[in-house]
Amino acid sequence: MLDSTDMRIVHMLLKNAKVSLAEIGKEIGISQPAARKRLEKLRKKGVVLGSTATLNERRIGWERALLALDISKSNYLRTLDSIKSTPMVTSVYTTTGPYALAVEVLGPVGIIKEVTRKVSKIRGVKELCPITFVEKIK
Numbered sequence: 001m002l003d004s005t006d007m008r009i010v011h012m013l014l015k016n017a018k019v020s021l022a023e024i025g026k027e028i029g030i031s032q033p034a035a036r037k038r039l040e041k042l043r044k045k046g047v048v049l050g051s052t053a054t055l056n057e058r059r060i061g062w063e064r065a066l067l068a069l070d071i072s073k074s075n076y077l078r079t080l081d082s083i084k085s086t087p088m089v090t091s092v093y094t095t096t097g098p099y100a101l102a103v104e105v106l107g108p109v110g111i112i113k114e115v116t117r118k119v120s121k122i123r124g125v126k127e128l129c130p131i132t133f134v135e136k137i138k
Contacts, residue, residue, distance in 0.1 A: 002042075002047065005028055005030070005038065006038060006041075006042060006047075008027070008028050009024055009028065009035070009038055009039065009042065010042070010047065010048070012024055012027060012028075013048065013051070017051035017052055017053075017054075018051065021035045021036050021039070022035075024038075024039070057106070058135075061108055061109050062106060062107060062108055062109065063106075063107070063108075063109050063112055063132060063133070064104065064105065064106045064132075064133045065104075065105045065106075065112045065115075065116065065130055065131060065132045065133065066102055066103070066104055066105075066130075066131045066133070067102070067103040067104075067105060067116060067119055067128055067129070067130050067131075068095070068098075068099040068101075068102055068128070068129040068130075068131070069083070069099055069100060069101040069102075069103060069119070069125055069126075069127065069128050069129075070098065070099050070100055070125075070126045070127040070128075071100050071101060071124050071125055071126060072124045072126055074124070075123070075124050076124070078123075078124065079122060079123065079124030079125065080092070080101075082122045082123070082124075083101070083103055083119060083122060083125075086115060086118060086119055086122075087107075087115070088105050088106060088107035088111060088112070088115045089103055089104070089105055089115070089119075090104045090105065090106045091103070091104040092104075099127075099129065103119065105119075112130075112132060116128065116130045
């Protein structure tokens with residue numbers, strides 16, 4: 001379980017993955033070495049897995065979509081493996097509600113429709129509802 005200090009560090013990293021240990025320490029009221037130890041502990045626990053760059057996808061001609069999928073229970077793992085190995089699929093989530101999976105797709109504009117078509121034809125995919133993100137507001 002994370003304490004309030006760990007949660008504050010996690011929130012700072014979510015806002016800026018490149019935040020310095022000095023900034024973390026100053027913001028939270030701990031020393032830089034204490035911030036380093038906290039961050040190392042979060043990494044060892046598997047809470048912090050790495051750091052990523054946030055891209056302005058539109059500026060590089062990319063788009064992001066979410067595919068809500070209903071898939072058959074028979075051959076579930078084979079269907080899931082096919083979905084996960086599809087190019088441009090960046091994440092696959094199990095969900096609650098009418099759809100079993102949410103599949104995140106990221107790539108050049110125009111490719112998303114092709115990926116959507118490809119995923120819809122995977123054996124075991126019963127229904128697909130595509131949602132293309134237009135603009136990130138926050």
